[in-house]
Amino acid sequence: MQDRDRFYVPPIPNGWFQIATSDEVKPGEVKPLRYFGKELVIWRSEAGELSVLDAFCPHLGAHIGHGGKVKGESIECPFHAWQFGTNGQCTAVPYAKRVPRKAALDTWQIKELAGLVMCWHHTEGKPPQWDIPDEIPELDTDEWTDFELLEWKIRTCNQELAENAVDSVHFHYLHGCTNMPQSEATVDGHKLRVFSAAGMSTPRGPVEGSIDSLNYGFGLSLVRFKGLVETLNVATMTPIDDDNVHLRFNFTVKKVGGADATRGVGAAFIAELKRQLEQDIPIWEHKIQHEKPLLCDGDGPIGIFRRWCTQFYSWPEEQQAAE
Ligand code: FES
Ligand SMILES: [Fe+2]
Known part of the structure; x- marks a missing residue:
């Protein structure tokens, strides 16, 4: 029996879910993640801002979580060094005169609670419909x-x-x-x-x-x-x-x-x-x-x-x- 036949509800619900702990991603660190049936990258800028982005580079599709490097407030793709900010926007293409306007990675909304990194997932891409507490x-x-x-x-x-x-x-x-x-x-x-x-x-x-x-x-x-x-x-x-x-x-x-x-x-x-x-x-x-x-x-x-x-x-x- 296929798993999807075991359950009558859709397999992946909407809500806030833990994807990491705050201290496993230090400033300058990058990690690949796989949740919600998606490939993601979590990284922290040198100034300490945490960011979760879709993992596949819009250029030629490299997984930025495998070999991507933090450069200041951006993450650099390992394949051709395009850079993306914490909001997913492409900030630099080192060998081009112009950054393609549409170059961006989708961002995921996160919230840290008691050292747990919680991430909002919505199947239809809607913004958070409700909140979790700010502290315990x-x-x-x-x-x-x-x-x-x-x-x-x-x-x-x-x-x-x-x-x-x-x-x-x-x-x-x-x-x-x-x-x-x-x-x-x-x-x-x-x-x-x-x-x-x-x-x-x-x-x-x-x-x-x-x-x-x-x-x-x-x-x-x-x-x-x-x-x-x-x-x-x-x-x-x-x-x-x-x-x-x-x-x-x-x-x-x-x-x-x-x-x-x-x-x-x-x-x-x-x-x-x-x-x-x-x-x-x-x-x-x-x-x-x-x-x-x-x-x-x-x-x-x-x-x-x-x-x-x-x-x-x-x-x-x-x-x-x-x-
Ligand atoms: S695939 Fe990412 S820069 Fe080319
Ligand atoms: Fe039980």
């Missing part, structure tokens, strides 16, 4: 540990990953949570909040706790855990192409009584979440997505969730109308 309150203090990163590439689509939060029953049967958590879902435009009281089995025995997950579209979730140790997971989910999603968990733990994300209770809790996620992966990689699932009264708020999801797609009719 926990990370403004020194009471929380530095991020501990876990990441996966998963053969699924964004909506499937997001549905996990509202599927309360699977926490018990798939993950072995001690009670049957009740999830409440609240929609506020592009935001979806899912609150669950969930018991968790840990190396120190069962613990009562809660999970408060705030989702900004499909690309960014702030997941706050209370119970054993106060933990925040800044989770980002980025479509790589029609068939794969890059999932990153950035964990931070409140430093109370010496709690640490890499040791002791903090580390045990993160290991438990990793174990749970790795139980989800084989389900996601092999399941199909029913447009009209057969639900029963004990299921979580899947209907509310599915209605919230529809706003993040350019459905095929709209794509045709836009052409």
Whole structure:
């Protein structure tokens, strides 16, 4: 079965998605990226401005992410040295008298949040229709540990990953949570909040706790855990192409009584979440997505969730109308 036949939704949704971290692209550095089924280049000018551009040079098509060099506030193509500014406009062709007027690379809108580089993707090329926060309150203090990163590439689509939060029953049967958590879902435009009281089995025995997950579209979730140790997971989910999603968990733990994300209770809790996620992966990689699932009264708020999801797609009719 083709992946596109497994899902009824378009493969790549619209929204803000993480494409890099701020500190992996230092001034003067260039990296190729592949997300949203596109080839991109991310680079930082010598003055420190970050820029994401379509990768293929309009001249003879070289991939600027492979061998391109930063020259001041421009990036230079490795093939014939055309230069482009952070806004994608061609700034110089060293061997020509005139720069061709149309010479430009498409730019991608980005925003840095807590050291994560977030990028707006819209299938029809529309500018941002909604925003993500400018900061995460926990990370403004020194009471929380530095991020501990876990990441996966998963053969699924964004909506499937997001549905996990509202599927309360699977926490018990798939993950072995001690009670049957009740999830409440609240929609506020592009935001979806899912609150669950969930018991968790840990190396120190069962613990009562809660999970408060705030989702900004499909690309960014702030997941706050209370119970054993106060933990925040800044989770980002980025479509790589029609068939794969890059999932990153950035964990931070409140430093109370010496709690640490890499040791002791903090580390045990993160290991438990990793174990749970790795139980989800084989389900996601092999399941199909029913447009009209057969639900029963004990299921979580899947209907509310599915209605919230529809706003993040350019459905095929709209794509045709836009052409
Ligand atoms: S292909 Fe980029 S300068 Fe010629
Ligand atoms: Fe799960």
